Amino acid sequence: MAGLIHPVTIAGGGLAGLSLGIALLRRGACVTLHEAGQYPRHRVCGEFISGVTEKTLANLGIAECLDDAIHLETSCWFDAAGRLSSVPVRGMGISRWVLDHRLEAEFVRSGGILKTGSRIPPGEGVVWAAGRVRTEGKWIGVKCHVRDIRLAADLEMHIGTNGYAGLARIENGMVNVCGLFRRQKGIGGREALFQCLRAGGLTSLADRISRARPDPDSFCAVAGFETGRQAGPPCSVGDAANMIPPFTGNGMTMAFESAESAMPALLEYAAGKAGWNPVCKEVRHAQSRRFASRMRTACLLHSVILRWPGVLSTLARRGWIPSGFFLDRLRR
Numbered sequence: 591m592a593g594l595i596h597p598v599t600i601a602g603g604g605l606a607g608l609s610l611g612i613a614l615l616r617r618g619a620c621v622t623l624h625e626a627g628q629y630p631r632h633r634v635c636g637e638f639i640s641g642v643t644e645k646t647l648a649n650l651g652i653a654e655c656l657d658d659a660i661h662l663e664t665s666c667w668f669d670a671a672g673r674l675s676s677v678p679v680r681g682m683g684i685s686r687w688v689l690d691h692r693l694e695a696e697f698v699r700s701g702g703i704l705k706t707g708s709r710i711p712p713g714e715g716v717v718w719a720a721g722r723v724r725t726e727g728k729w730i731g732v733k734c735h736v737r738d739i740r741l742a743a744d745l746e747m748h749i750g751t752n753g754y755a756g757l758a759r760i761e762n763g764m765v766n767v768c769g770l771f772r773r774q775k776g777i778g779g780r781e782a783l784f785q786c787l788r789a790g791g792l793t794s795l796a797d798r799i800s801r802a803r804p805d806p807d808s809f810c811a812v813a814g815f816e817t818g819r820q821a822g823p824p825c826s827v828g829d830a831a832n833m834i835p836p837f838t839g840n841g842m843t844m845a846f847e848s849a850e851s852a853m854p855a856l857l858e859y860a861a862g863k864a865g866w867n868p869v870c871k872e873v874r875h876a877q878s879r880r881f882a883s884r885m886r887t888a889c890l891l892h893s894v895i896l897r898w899p900g901v902l903s904t905l906a907r908r909g910w911i912p913s914g915f916f917l918d919r920l921r922r
């Protein structure tokens with residue numbers, strides 16, 4: 591696009607910020623991205639990407655970054671008493687260590703100005719891609735990478751009385767273990783993952799993980815957030831706008847899709863054809879159109895899983911959960 595006169599500033603170099611930056615750069619915009627942390631690094635994430643289309647990846651110019659992601663096709667659900675059901679899935683496994691680092695390199699290669707270790711506040715002209723909004727939220731997210739662990743399927747999901755954990759195949763024969771649990775006093779530090787699993791009755795899973803070879807450097811945890819609509823600043827994308835419950839495996843897809851949805855309005859701004867306030871409004875509307883329905887379904891299912899895990903187990907054991915229907919609803 592010729593004559594892009596307004597530079598675009600992005601706060602946050604996770605998936606939404608980097609993919610948006612790459613897409614804008616490829617269309618001739620001048621982009622500066624501030625990322626509070628450094629690359630590469632481990633992040634609390636299930637590392638299971640589901641629902642993103644090739645078209646979206648190509649539109650953003652990031653398809654190559656996912657070229658060698660592991661294809662995941664089978665999943666198995668468990669509770670503390672054992673296996674509940676097997677469900678076919680369609681997704682990819684890749685660590686955030688690798689993915690974010692590749693996107694960072696692509697952003698710089700495309701001509702973007704990247705400032706790491708730089709935290710900027712919201713303001714006019716700043717696209718907010720800084721992730722979920724900090725709250726007094728009741729959740730803790732925990733994760734680690736494990737070697738030498740055998741899975742019953744490409745993806746295992748384990749439902750506890752205090753939350754859930756997923757195990758997904760990623761690169762180099764490793765498995766990512768990640769869970770979302772209710773916060774409890776006394777849980778924290780490097781043992782947080784095992785403490786959460788045991789507190790939720792998933793003792794045999796905790797034992798299985800500690801018997802395998804967890805990578806000590808990959809343990810990480812985050813707390814203080816709520817899922818659902820986020821109270822991010824006016825021009826927010828990714829988790830800063832909507833955080834879909836993690837069990838859906840759709841958060842990373844939504845980060846990419848929200849970048850894609852925000853792009854046309856931001857290009858108008860970069861071209862000097864639209865002011866900042868109408869652009870913020872259009873970015874918000876575009877995301878609302880794309881995500882409102884799946885957010886409603888995901889938040890409803892999330893409450894069922896967490897409030898009535900016993901009911902879910904009974905229905906799943908009897909094969910009474912229409913998983914194909916829900917998977918479809920969680921993707922559109």
Ligand SMILES: Cc1cc2nc3c(=O)[nH]c(=O)nc-3n(C[C@H](O)[C@H](O)[C@H](O)COP(=O)(O)OP(=O)(O)OC[C@H]3O[C@@H](n4cnc5c(N)ncnc54)[C@H](O)[C@@H]3O)c2cc1C
Binds near residue numbers: 606627639720770827
């Ligand atoms: C427990 C758990 C499990 C999950 N599992 C999955 C899964 O299996 N599949 C899936 O698709 N999704 C999953 N998700 C969700 C997924 O991780 C997010 O949806 C995704 O990371 C959102 O990307 P983002 O770019 O919006 O935010 P983030 O990836 O959080 O990136 C935000 C970035 O902004 C930076 N930042 C923050 N403040 C500032 C500032 N002021 N200035 C500059 N930089 C700043 C941060 O350092 C960070 O790098 C999971 C989430 C959790 C919590």
